[in-house]
Amino acid sequence: EPEVTQTPSHQVTQMGQEVILRCVPISNHLYFYWYRQILGQKVEFLVSFYNNEISEKSEIFDDQFSVERPDGSNFTLKIRSTKLEDSAMYFCASKDSPQWDTQYFGPGTRLTVL
Amino acid sequence: GNSVTQMEGPVTLSEEAFLTINCTYTATGYPSLFWYVQYPGEGLQLLLKATKADDKGSNKGFEATYRKETTSFHLEKGSVQVSDSAVYFCALRSGAGSYQLTFGKGTKLSVIP
Secondary structure (H helix, E strand, O other): OOOOEEEOOEEEEOOOOOEEEEEEOOOOOOEEEEEEEOOOOOEEEEEEEEOOEEEEEOOOOOOOEEEEOOOOOOEEEEEOOOOHHHOEEEEEEEEOOOOOOOOEEOOOEEEEEO | OOEEEEOOOOEEEEOOOOEEEOEEEEOOOOOEEEEEEEOOOOOEEEEEEEOOOOOEEEEOOEEEEOEOOOOEOOEEEOOOOHHHOEEEEEEEEOOOOOOOEEEOOOEEEEEEO
16 A cells, blocks of 8 residues: 655754755655644644645744655655754655545654754 | 644553543534544554534444534544554544644553453
8 A cells, every 4th residue: 555654764953953854745646744743742734735835834834944845756844943842753644636635644753853 | 723632641441442532623614523543653544534513434443423513523442452552643624725634632542451
């Protein structure tokens, strides 16, 4: 069964450094999402992406964050200058059509900012 | 705004026990409701969903009914197995032209033999 993959599974970085989290969505999917879960808190929506542009974003997704689909398979989340409070599990998800409600999630990348 | 509240865990049950995980929501309009499950080391997987009031979603022996009058979507299973041990997330999509999901905190279930 096709699945969403994410790399790396765990990323450790120093405060102020840039990180790029990578996702490979399911191949025929067109809608892409990032969510995050800070330890002990809710899974929170960050951004959705369709047709090479952001379609929705939350208040969390400020100028420090950006997303990109650099080629036909990858979907990336970049954090320009990491803060301690960016430490969280980041989940990528994808969906194939606007009518179909199911988002397929990857296993997540645990980001630790020191 | 939209929000989901689900019962705090962890929940520990013996095999074959009855499971209920409570979930209530606040939303504008007519949301779609979901239960996702996360097994250790894996991503969130859709377990079941309901898109309108009184709909019942079901999968793998789990059920949840969309109750508009009580704004609830409680997850139930009549007889849990060790393999059901996972974290369960209740979520909603507001449906007002938005596809973002709003999640609860998750409930960790451990089933012991």
